[in-house]
Amino acid sequence: MAQYSVRMKHTRQQVKMGLGLQFSEAQMRARKGIVILDMWDAETGEILHHDEVDNIITRDAGIAGAAHFKGDLTGGLKMLAVGTGATGNILSPDAPQATQRMLNNEIARKAFSSTTYRTAEGVAVSYRTNIVDFTTTFGEGEAVGALDEMGLLVPASVNPAVTNPIDNGPTDYDATIDVDGLDLMVNYLTFAVVAKPGTAVLAITWRLTF
Numbered sequence: 780m781a782q783y784s785v786r787m788k789h790t791r792q793q794v795k796m797g798l799g800l801q802f803s804e805a806q807m808r809a810r811k812g813i814v815i816l817d818m819w820d821a822e823t824g825e826i827l828h829h830d831e832v833d834n835i836i837t838r839d840a841g842i843a844g845a846a847h848f849k850g851d852l853t854g855g856l857k858m859l860a861v862g863t864g865a866t867g868n869i870l871s872p873d874a875p876q877a878t879q880r881m882l883n884n885e886i887a888r889k890a891f892s893s894t895t896y897r898t899a900e901g902v903a904v905s906y907r908t909n910i911v912d913f914t915t916t917f918g919e920g921e922a923v924g925a926l927d928e929m930g931l932l933v934p935a936s937v938n939p940a941v942t943n944p945i946d947n948g949p950t951d952y953d954a955t956i957d958v959d960g961l962d963l964m965v966n967y968l969t970f971a972v973v974a975k976p977g978t979a980v981l982a983i984t985w986r987l988t989f
Contacts, residue, residue: 814929814968818981821919827979834929834968834985835875838952839945843933843963856965858932858939859915859983860888865927865969872927872969878952879967881944882930887922888939891915897986909989917981926973931966931985 818828846852864883867873895903895912903912913931935943943961947953966985975981 814983814985816970816973816981816983818973818975818979821978821980828973830970830973832968832970833875834931834966835877835879837879837964837967838877838954839880839958839963840965842958843965852933854933854937856891856913856931856933856987857937858888858890858934859913859985860885860930860932860964861917861922861926862886862928862930863924863926865972867969869925869927869972871971875967875969876949878949879930880948880952880964881946881962882928882964882967884928885930885942885944886924886926887917888932888934888942889915889917889921890937890939910986911989912984912986914982914984916983917975919980920977922981923975923977926975926981927971928969929967929983930964933963933965935960935962 814832814834816828816830816832817826819826843852847855860882862882862885864885865872866883891913893912893914895914896906896908897903897910897912898908899910935941945956945958945961945963947956973981
């Protein structure tokens, strides 16, 4: 089995998400960040792709935050999902909307390979801070396809083979749906298509600042 390691560019891998006690639509739309995608050949180490793309904090992040503060949500962020269903041009897809609740065509999801607390300067520490790196690594044979969408999940099941999406939105977002037992997607992004072959490794790191 090929061995691989995750190489992270800490100073630039940042997604900012504020989970305060109040969540307005304007606040959610105003908060954006950056997700770094690094893909390399598993055998040679050759860099196949590097990109920095914007994401958007969804309305459902407000539901996740409210449930967390109330004590109803204990699982927290667990997985990253990738898909091939972004709408629009493959090289310039439609901008993500805060009302997105599921990937349009999810092909894989995976638990984080590592989570790390960091200081404001980006230094990894063992004590709790308000900044956390969430890294997901898709190895050889995983998430193979023309990827163009991605979402950060509070999943209803810790089994990545079990999906429980909220089949609603983005044009008809319904805040009255009971989301208990369903996946909450708190971040969503679209990006120019990235073709991941079966021989490549794709590492994605999100730095969330609360």
